[in-house]
Amino acid sequence: MAIDTTPSQVATSALQAIPFGSMIGGPLNACIEAQAMAAQTSWQFIQEVGLNTNPDTGQKEAVNVSFQFVQNGRVVQLNVPLLTIVPIPYIAIHDIDINFKANISASSSSVSEQSSSSALDVGAEASIGAKWGPFHMDAKMNASYSSKKDSKATQESKYSVEYTMDVAVKAGQDSMPAGLAKVLELLGSALDVSDPEGTLEVSARELTLSDEKDAKVTLIATYKNNKGIFEPKSIKINGVTGKESDDSVIFELNEAKTYTVTAGKKTVEVEVKKAETKTATDTQN
Numbered sequence: 001m002a003i004d005t006t007p008s009q010v011a012t013s014a015l016q017a018i019p020f021g022s023m024i025g026g027p028l029n030a031c032i033e034a035q036a037m038a039a040q041t042s043w044q045f046i047q048e049v050g051l052n053t054n055p056d057t058g059q060k061e062a063v064n065v066s067f068q069f070v071q072n073g074r075v076v077q078l079n080v081p082l083l084t085i086v087p088i089p090y091i092a093i094h095d096i097d098i099n100f101k102a103n104i105s106a107s108s109s110s111v112s113e114q115s116s117s118s119a120l121d122v123g124a125e126a127s128i129g130a131k132w133g134p135f136h137m138d139a140k141m142n143a144s145y146s147s148k149k150d151s152k153a154t155q156e157s158k159y160s161v162e163y164t165m166d167v168a169v170k171a172g173q174d175s176m177p178a179g180l181a182k183v184l185e186l187l188g189s190a191l192d193v194s195d196p197e198g199t200l201e202v203s204a205r206e207l208t209l210s211d212e213k214d215a216k217v218t219l220i221a222t223y224k225n226n227k228g229i230f231e232p233k234s235i236k237i238n239g240v241t242g243k244e245s246d247d248s249v250i251f252e253l254n255e256a257k258t259y260t261v262t263a264g265k266k267t268v269e270v271e272v273k274k275a276e277t278k279t280a281t282d283t284q285n
Helices: 006-017 020-050 178-189 280-284
Strands: 051-053 060-062 064-071 074-081 091-121 130-132 135-137 144-173 192-194 199-202 206-209 217-224 243-245 248-253 258-263 266-274
Touching: 020 051, 020 091, 020 144, 199 258, 199 266, 206 217, 217 258, 217 266
Parallel strands: 206 266
Antiparallel strands: 051 060, 064 074, 074 192, 091 144, 130 135, 199 217, 217 248, 243 248, 258 266
């Protein structure tokens, strides 16, 4: 009897029919999508918590936390970018473990039965009568034959396919990307201690005006507001028009008097004096 290879063929076909690509690729694709969603969540957190949009310019500006404290006997204000003191959620997938197990069972059975029977019954019957004088003879003979043959064949095959897959994903807070780490480094270096009323500085508190005709002296003033931001447009001197240069304002003063420089809540007085006229005696000496 030939060996039945049907079970092995069924098992091979069942194994080939398992969608390994979708079963293994599905979890990997889901992890990639989850990583993308985590990155998008981090960006939304930065936008919603750490940045504000300037309504005038539409530019993004870092949100600063400002508070006052006493330093060296005076009240000062510290401005800290919020992103430098709030942990930024940056979740990343570290490991993906996929365990796949397939169990394929196939079996086939066949049963064949054959049975036969036969019977032979031979007989003869003939009736002949003859007489020869005192003698008489009778003869009788019968004949029959029967045959029986039974056969039965059954065949049964069955198979089952079972597979399981376990997926374990490990994720946690990841280190900051190089770009974001650089941004936080720059924001950290932007920590500034400022005066709650701002800081106004001038190049000199006293200036000397020469006795030459149309003589002028130059005064340079800078001002930082309470947030530590330069505001040259806030610097004013009554009756004198200045010229902005970068973060400062340059004033040309041509009169000998006291000038009051104002910016915000700050004021600084600058004294412009005429040069002393030298007498003939002083020249001889």
